[in-house]
Amino acid sequence: MxxxxxxxxxxxxxxxxxxxxxxxxxxxxxxxxxxxxLIEVVxxxxxxxxxxxxxxxxxxxxxDEMLKQHIFADARWGPIARNVIKLWYVGTxxxxxxxxxxxxxxxxxxxIAYTEGLLWRTIGANPSGAKAPGYGSWANPPTIPPT
Amino acid sequence: MAYxxxxxxxVVDHETASKILYDVVIVGSGVxxxxxxxxxxxxxxxxxxxxxxxxxxxxxxGHEKNLYRFYSAxxxxxxxxxxxxxxxxxxxxxxxxxxxxxxxxxSNSYFVQNGPFPLESTYAKVVGGTTMHWQGSxxxxxxxxxxxxxxxGQGRDWPIGYDEIExxxxxxxxxxxxxxxxxxxxDLGLRFAGQYVYPMQELPLSxxxxxxxxxxxxxxxxxxxxxxxxxxxxxxxxxNGVPNPKYDEGKGYQPVGAVNTHQxxxxxxxxxxxxxxxxxxxxxKYDARKTLAKALGNNxxxxxxxxxxxIDLLYQTVASKVWIDPATDRVSRISYKAYGALQSSEHKSxxxxxxxxxxxxxxxxxxxxxxxxxxxxxxxxxxCNLMDHPYLLAWGLMxxxxxxxxxxxxxxxxxELRSGSFRRNQAAFRVDIHNDGWGWATGSPYSDLxxxxxxxxxxxxxxxxxxxxxxxxxxLLAFMVELPAIKSNRVTVDSRYCDALGNERPAxxxxxxxxxxxxxxxxxxxxxxxxxxxxxxxxxxxxxxxEVGFGYFTFAGQGYLFRGGNHFAGTHLMxxxxxxxxxxxxxxxxxxxxxxLVGAGSMCSIGTANTTLTLAALSFRSxxxxxxxxxxxxxT
Numbered sequence: 001m002x003x004x005x006x007x008x009x010x011x012x013x014x015x016x017x018x019x020x021x022x023x024x025x026x027x028x029x030x031x032x033x034x035x036x037x038l039i040e041v042v043x044x045x046x047x048x049x050x051x052x053x054x055x056x057x058x059x060x061x062x063x064d065e066m067l068k069q070h071i072f073a074d075a076r077w078g079p080i081a082r083n084v085i086k087l088w089y090v091g092t093x094x095x096x097x098x099x100x101x102x103x104x105x106x107x108x109x110x111x112i113a114y115t116e117g118l119l120w121r122t123i124g125a126n127p128s129g130a131k132a133p134g135y136g137s138w139a140n141p142p143t144i145p146p147t
Numbered sequence: 148m149a150y151x152x153x154x155x156x157x158v159v160d161h162e163t164a165s166k167i168l169y170d171v172v173i174v175g176s177g178v179x180x181x182x183x184x185x186x187x188x189x190x191x192x193x194x195x196x197x198x199x200x201x202x203x204x205x206x207x208x209g210h211e212k213n214l215y216r217f218y219s220a221x222x223x224x225x226x227x228x229x230x231x232x233x234x235x236x237x238x239x240x241x242x243x244x245x246x247x248x249x250x251x252x253x254s255n256s257y258f259v260q261n262g263p264f265p266l267e268s269t270y271a272k273v274v275g276g277t278t279m280h281w282q283g284s285x286x287x288x289x290x291x292x293x294x295x296x297x298x299x300g301q302g303r304d305w306p307i308g309y310d311e312i313e314x315x316x317x318x319x320x321x322x323x324x325x326x327x328x329x330x331x332x333x334d335l336g337l338r339f340a341g342q343y344v345y346p347m348q349e350l351p352l353s354x355x356x357x358x359x360x361x362x363x364x365x366x367x368x369x370x371x372x373x374x375x376x377x378x379x380x381x382x383x384x385x386x387n388g389v390p391n392p393k394y395d396e397g398k399g400y401q402p403v404g405a406v407n408t409h410q411x412x413x414x415x416x417x418x419x420x421x422x423x424x425x426x427x428x429x430x431x432k433y434d435a436r437k438t439l440a441k442a443l444g445n446n447x448x449x450x451x452x453x454x455x456x457x458i459d460l461l462y463q464t465v466a467s468k469v470w471i472d473p474a475t476d477r478v479s480r481i482s483y484k485a486y487g488a489l490q491s492s493e494h495k496s497x498x499x500x501x502x503x504x505x506x507x508x509x510x511x512x513x514x515x516x517x518x519x520x521x522x523x524x525x526x527x528x529x530x531c532n533l534m535d536h537p538y539l540l541a542w543g544l545m546x547x548x549x550x551x552x553x554x555x556x557x558x559x560x561x562x563e564l565r566s567g568s569f570r571r572n573q574a575a576f577r578v579d580i581h582n583d584g585w586g587w588a589t590g591s592p593y594s595d596l597x598x599x600x601x602x603x604x605x606x607x608x609x610x611x612x613x614x615x616x617x618x619x620x621x622x623l624l625a626f627m628v629e630l631p632a633i634k635s636n637r638v639t640v641d642s643r644y645c646d647a648l649g650n651e652r653p654a655x656x657x658x659x660x661x662x663x664x665x666x667x668x669x670x671x672x673x674x675x676x677x678x679x680x681x682x683x684x685x686x687x688x689x690x691x692x693x694e695v696g697f698g699y700f701t702f703a704g705q706g707y708l709f710r711g712g713n714h715f716a717g718t719h720l721m722x723x724x725x726x727x728x729x730x731x732x733x734x735x736x737x738x739x740x741x742x743x744l745v746g747a748g749s750m751c752s753i754g755t756a757n758t759t760l761t762l763a764a765l766s767f768r769s770x771x772x773x774x775x776x777x778x779x780x781x782x783t
Contacts, residue, residue, distance in 0.1 A: 132418030138554025
């Protein structure tokens with residue numbers, strides 16, 4: 001999957017919407033799984049089309065504004081992009097359509113997707129039940145990574 | 148550090164077990180059953196334990212399977228890590244629904260809910276019982292809690308008092324490995340013998356606790372003419388910390404690590420995984436498998452080998468009927484249904500025999516089994532007096548990031564209002580400061596992520612700072628409110644509603660008296676005082692139409708919502724005679740002299756203490772009496 005022509009673009013796009021670097025995203029070990037999950041549910045053509053929209057605005061000076069206009073406010077791309085954020089943050093695919101089908105239903109895409117969720121590191125915590133911070137660590141002020 | 152080694156040699160099959168007359172047959176492998184099993188087998192008596200749930204997790208890989216099941220679960224409820232089977236169902240939080248037009252909910256939840264309030268409390272069915280997913284809080288009950296009827300005209304007095312149970316509290320604290328600070332518990336009126344200290348030093352307060360403590364400093368409230376100063380103190384808990392060198396008159400304490408079949412270095416000190424409920428990944432938290440491992444190890448004792456006395460465990464074996472010999476009124480045997488595959492109801496039936504029988508299946512399943520066996524007891528109180536702790540939750544945002552979502556789920560609490568003259572008029576309470584945010588109340592952190600992404604349209608760095616702002620400042624106060632024994636709150640069975648094996652499901656009838664509603668309402672008032680003092684933005688709201696709206700009620704014109712506490716008790720309570728109670732103070736059935744019903748079901752009140760420590764203490768006390776029974780009848 002990492003050889004897929006859109007994979008690199010998917011990583012760039014993910015970095016732009018999550019606020020984490022591609023290096024950090026790759027470090028979760030989940031990038032390929034998230035990319036293949038996305039393709040499985042919405043189809044390779046749709047993913048490619050959305051990433052194409054992103055590619056066209058990627059080098060814009062005001063990227064966040066462009067993302068709002070062309071991705072998040074778009075009836076087709078908005079829901080998908082928001083789902084990609086949730087995948088990265090809590091490892092969960094949230095059902096997109098009103099009715100579930102064989103691939104589009106709420107699930108944690110892998111046990112490690114849960115423990116690698118970005119949400120926990122964002123708030124200087126560990127995923128509940130994994131990556132033990134150590135005895136007494138909770139007594140100190142939190143170390144919240146700068147954005 | 149010791150680890151809890153499980154010897155593999157004690158595997159017995161149903162056919163072999165059914166041919167043995169055991170000294171004691173125990174139903175349930177939770178903390179009560181495990182303690183009694185260990186006490187009896189180490190003293191040279193044969194024991195058979197029946198466990199309804201699966202029992203494959205006596206090893207680290209088995210435990211990790213549960214952990215990965217938890218990681219993968221979308222609904223991370225208390226039972227999410229444990230294998231589910233329709234043959235031995237566990238109540239699930241998310242099965243609880245609002246009753247429609249007040250009609251009982253007989254649908255596909257495990258509990259038949261008669262109302263008026265459906266109860267969302269749960270327990271586990273797996274080797275080790277509900278200690279697999281308990282939080283591990285082990286406060287003692289206050290001396291006052293044992294005589295609320297005499298002192299406050301509420302609930303029922305126990306036939307025994309605090310001082311009679313105190314030595315057994317010490318045994319339970321040793322067995323479960325309690326970390327805590329005796330001095331701060333003494334302030335609450337608790338008496339400890341001699342120079343007693345807990346086996347391990349108190350777990351450090353969280354940074355969040357300390358922020359609350361600083362903000363509270365000197366806060367006073369007046370109630371029923373008395374002044375109470377509120378402060379934050381550590382919660383005693385059955386979780387490995389730093390052993391106290393002063394323990395046991397200077398002998399110290401050796402913590403018990405993870406359960407496994409061979410040496411392992413897991414399970415030493417609490418690592419702050421923030422996940423005590425539903426599963427401690429490093430097994431720093433006590434669970435009854437640690438005691439079961441010791442108990443099963445008694446098969447290697449010289450005296451047991453030479454006498455042929457064994458301790459055996461049969462899992463996936465559901466006790467289905469208790470049989471009474473009409474000539475003697477003694478229990479003669481227990482029928483079981485044993486299943487193989489978790490998802491198939493195919494099963495084998497059989498019977499087991501013993502000289503003494505102990506039902507330790509928990510305060511819902513024990514009366515369920517007795518009632519399904521047609522044994523309501525002479526007093527008719529089997530299943531009555533169901534207690535649980537209703538919780539009132541209050542939540543808000545601290546002025547600054549407080550590092551929420553770190554550490555053991557609760558390290559500190561506010562306990563000054565656990566007793567006082569006000570108990571004549573309203574229920575007492577204890578407050579836990581939650582280190583795991585608003586999760587219990589709102590579904591945080593997931594609900595916050597969805598709100599920020601879907602409604603507030605945050606992404607990238609704005610999302611990150613939004614999450615810090617919303618999550619790291621979260622403060623949740625959980626008010627555990629006492630509920631006295633009330634006869635009409637009860638567990639019953641109804642042959643119309645059975646599980647996959649044809650065993651009757653428990654039916655729950657549950658209401659809150661005004662005495663408790665007044666305590667819940669006052670809790671909300673106190674939460675406002677605390678929040679005002681701390682400068683907390685109060686975000687509490689109680690939605691009668693929300694997912695947990697079934698706990699909504701109004702009191703004195705205001706709306707409140709209570710949650711279940713998972714502390715079932717009272718359903719075979721102890722007393723002075725066969726007419727006023729189900730068991731005596733040793734938890735022996737008044738009606739059947741070779742039958743013990745043990746656990747929180749024997750408790751006449753639960754005050755504002757989590758029930759496990761007290762039921763563990765009672766188990767040690769009962770084990771002493773059972774040993775006497777066995778010794779006095781050993782020739783027969």
